[in-house]
Amino acid sequence: MGVTKDKAIDKVLKEFDKASKLTLKQIELLQNILITKNKKIPSSTSQRLRKNEKRLDNLELKISEKIISVVVLYSPVASELRNLMACYRMITNLERIGDLVIKIINSIKKLKDSRLLLLNVEDINKMTDLTYKMVSKATLSFINNDKDEALWVIRNDIYVDKLNRRISRNSILAEEVLNEITKEILDYTAIRIIISSIERIADHAAHIAESSIFASEGKDIRHMES
Numbered sequence: 001m002g003v004t005k006d007k008a009i010d011k012v013l014k015e016f017d018k019a020s021k022l023t024l025k026q027i028e029l030l031q032n033i034l035i036t037k038n039k040k041i042p043s044s045t046s047q048r049l050r051k052n053e054k055r056l057d058n059l060e061l062k063i064s065e066k067i068i069s070v071v072v073l074y075s076p077v078a079s080e081l082r083n084l085m086a087c088y089r090m091i092t093n094l095e096r097i098g099d100l101v102i103k104i105i106n107s108i109k110k111l112k113d114s115r116l117l118l119l120n121v122e123d124i125n126k127m128t129d130l131t132y133k134m135v136s137k138a139t140l141s142f143i144n145n146d147k148d149e150a151l152w153v154i155r156n157d158i159y160v161d162k163l164n165r166r167i168s169r170n171s172i173l174a175e176e177v178l179n180e181i182t183k184e185i186l187d188y189t190a191i192r193i194i195i196s197s198i199e200r201i202a203d204h205a206a207h208i209a210e211s212s213i214f215a216s217e218g219k220d221i222r223h224m225e226s
Helices: 002-036 043-074 078-110 115-143 147-177 181-217
Strands: none
Touching (some): 002 043, 078 115
């Protein structure tokens, strides 16, 4: 029974690793789009993003079902149960990150003019790069049982928030100079959705890191002062 349980848990972790890598691939595709500074996204890239999103949705369902099966069939001990519950939390965060990537892509497509995007592209790229590192380190902290990596993610969430505020401020100042008010307001709204979604991805990375610490130490540090 023990070997069977170990294999079942190992399968959950392997599927989690697949979901983690697929989520990071989605962020990489987003980074490539932002680097080109062009709101015209190739149809091949859009199709790949959509295909990956469906795969991520399916993985979330598959992992959730496997976790429930392990709990019901094998009565995992406390430490195993913590890992499974943490994994359950994290796969939900990964799926939401995937949703946010698609939301950002849709907002880029809605831009009427690329001026605001170009104005802020350097900071947006910094924001996306940091967010990518946060998601990567958060998932690896769980896989490698590395608390330091998880704490790094939680500490760096504040820097994504600061970049969000700076981009918002720069965009508002630019709005005061530009004349085509209606169009620019629509573009400002799109930029706000883009950066707010990136910030939310960073928040989900922090939640994954918190779950990683819960898995390794049994401490729930959510809502605690950092």
